[in-house]
Amino acid sequence: MKRILVTGATGQIGTDLCDELRKIYGEENVISSARNAKSGITDNCIFHKLDCRDSKGFYELAKKYKVDTIIHLAAVLSAVGEQNPNLLWDINVNGLYNALEISRELNCSLFVPSSIGAFGPSTQKDNTPQITIQRPTTAYGISKVSGELLCDYYHSKYGVDTRGVRFPGLISYKTLPGGGTTDYAVHIYYEALKSGHYSSFIAEGTYMDMMYMPDAVDCIIKLMETDSSRLIDRNAFNVSAMSFEPEDIRKSIQRIIPEFTMDYNVDPIRQAIADSWPNKLDVSAAREQWGFDPKFDLDKMTDDMLRHLKNR
Template sequence: MKKIMVTGASGQIGTELVSRLRQIYNTDQVIATDIKKASTQGASGPFEILDVTNSQAMYEIANKYQVDTIIHLAALLSATSEAKPLLAWELNMGGLLNALEVSKTLNCQLFTPSSIGAFGPTTPNNNTPQETIQRPTSMYGVSKVSGELLCDYYYNKFGVDTRGLRFPGIISYITPPGGGTTDYAVEIYYDAIAKGSYTSYISQGTFMDMIYMPDALEAIITLMEADSSKLKHRNAFNVSAMSIEPEMIAAEIRKHIPHFKLAYQVDPVRQAIADSWPNAIDSTAAKEEWGFNAEYNLEKMTKEMLAHLSIKFAG
């Protein structure tokens, strides 16, 4: 990667990824784009307004800056996609197709994230393999499986250097999440500091894979810099740092905030999505093919989340 365009740069991943990329590759080499400009982006580097469903606009920006890499993050997340399925298909698939076409035309590397949402209720629940049954029951999952196949097609048919990760829930203290099923795992830390209690919309005992944001960012960068000849799976590597359920997070929080209370008010829509996902996925292929390694476990992440959020709320 030398000159990088990021779509969806104002989102949960994009906000932090742009900052990290600019630290590594130089501010002027990373072009942030989104349908709106986040206040945090200010004058920190190149920014362009972009609706990713507008193929011509995407091409013109990529060509203007002569980018060699597109990191395509613009998409609706799982719960929002279920509420607005037609918009989810138009944005998630239309935007990706445009990014692939621009990458093909300008000979760019392309990263786009998939998700554990690409799995479904008939997928093996534990130690979910890299290659397995994928029959998701949500529009988000349908778009992610379709995206994986589309990226494979553009690699095999046109030689586009497509790469991707099946992300689990991503936990961060910097940017709030935006409509995902795993958002509870971020909200619980915010409410622990702000209120000393949290009411979870996901039921007790519901295990899902998670990863702390610094590990997620490092995974994207490491994969994009990896030797192409060593990548067998390319577009949908399983990655996870931990498989956890609400009570486990609460127990870790109580080590720092002993009076913390956890209650439940289950959201049927998000619970149904969570129940259709695996309990724990196998990240062996990512480790073997490009050296994926998560630094943070639940204990280390919780300590850091609470420390940073305490400062954030105090300010």
Template sequence: MKRILVTGALGQIGTELVAKLRETYGTMNVIATDIRACDANVIEKKGPFEVVDVTEEAGIYYVAAKYQVDTIIHLASLLSANAERNPRLAWNINMGGLINTLEVARELNLKFFTPSSIGAFGPSTPKNLTPQNTFQRPTTMYGLSKVAGELLCDYYFKRFGVDTRGLRFPGLISYIAPPGGGTTDYAVEIYYHAVKNKAYTSYIKEGTTLDMMYMPDAINAIITLMEENPEKLLHRNAYNVSAFSAAPEDFAAIIRKYIPTFKLDYQVDPTRQVIADSWPNAIDSSAAVNEWGFRVEYDLEKLTKDMLEKITGKLGME
């Protein structure tokens, strides 16, 4: 990668990814785009920023050609819980935006990355050590769009030779940008509430184990995958990746090592609980490890220490 266009750059992944890419490849070589203008001085004053609606192919093409990019990292999407509230909008954004950016990649001969998700699995998928290749019948619009997206990227690779790559991300945890309506958002919220209130009410019930990953590991995985020799990539558009699996009470137990009075209770959100119940407990990341050296630095304990320190500083509560 030498010059990179990022869609959805103001989202949870995009905010941190753009910063890391600019640090690695140069500020002016990473073009951040989103459907809304950047008003926080976070991205706009540190490099190129363009307003782009991914449902309009012409706008994506214009920006990609203007900056002569060689790679598109396509992050713009509607996440799981929000997608269930407005499934038609989710389809239009997730699938319409994807095929538009794939077309631009095909026309301009660009490398292409888009994330998939553990949401691509469903209730009939094996729950434990979920294989790389397995039965996928998701029961949500978000999951449906992710399976279709994996297949569409496979199609553009095989039919047109577009160098498409992707990761099935678990729940992603970050202190920098707020989550955007996903089922695993509680794993971010619990740390903020621990610092501010020493208590949290989880919308996911006790005992619901899900795969998770700290954002620095997710960012590193994207860059590592995109820099890998394409000949090594057998499962190029849908690698299982995860750092650890945890339930709400597991987060609480580690938080209490630092905040002994922290309290956790539950008020279950039926919509998000149904989604969570349809996902695996723990997935098998061995294909990513074997094919391109996937690894993580943060387990739950190391992540918790870092999250609490960073949020405390961010909120000025030191």
């Protein structure tokens, strides 16, 4: 990567990722874009308002800056998508099609995140394989499976250097979550410091894969910098750093804030989504093909989250 265009740059992943990319590649070589205002982007950074559905504007921006890499993060997430599936499909699939066409025309490498949501209730729950049945029951999951297949097609048909991972729930102290099913694991830290109590919308005993944002950012950069010849699966690597249920995260927080309490007010929509996903992914393909190696477990993440949020 030498010059990088990031779509959806003001979202949960984009905020952290763009900061790190600028440190590595220089501010002049990272072009941030998003549909909305430049929230969370510092004044001296290159930023353009861009709706990924605008194929002409998307193409002109990539061509203007002579980018060699597109990191396409623009997407509608799972819980929000169930409320507006038409918008989700328009952004998640039609926007991705634009990114693929622009990458083909301008010879760019393309990173597209998939998700644990690409699996469904018929998928093996524990140690979920890299290649397995995928029959998601949400609009979000269907859009992500479609994206995986589109990226595979553009690589095999046109030689586009497409790459991606299936992200689990992502946890960050820099930005609030944007409507995902795993968001309880972010909210709980804010409420632990703010009120000392949290009501979880995910039920006790519900295990989901998670990852701390520094590990997520590192795995994007590491995957994109890996020699293409090493990649077999290419567009949908399972990645995860930990798997836990709400009681696990409560106990981790209580090591530092003993008076913290938690109860449950389960959201049936998000709970149904969570129940359709795996408990724990097999990440061996990512480890073997490009050296995926997360650094944070649950307690290390809790320590770091609470420290940073307290300072804020």
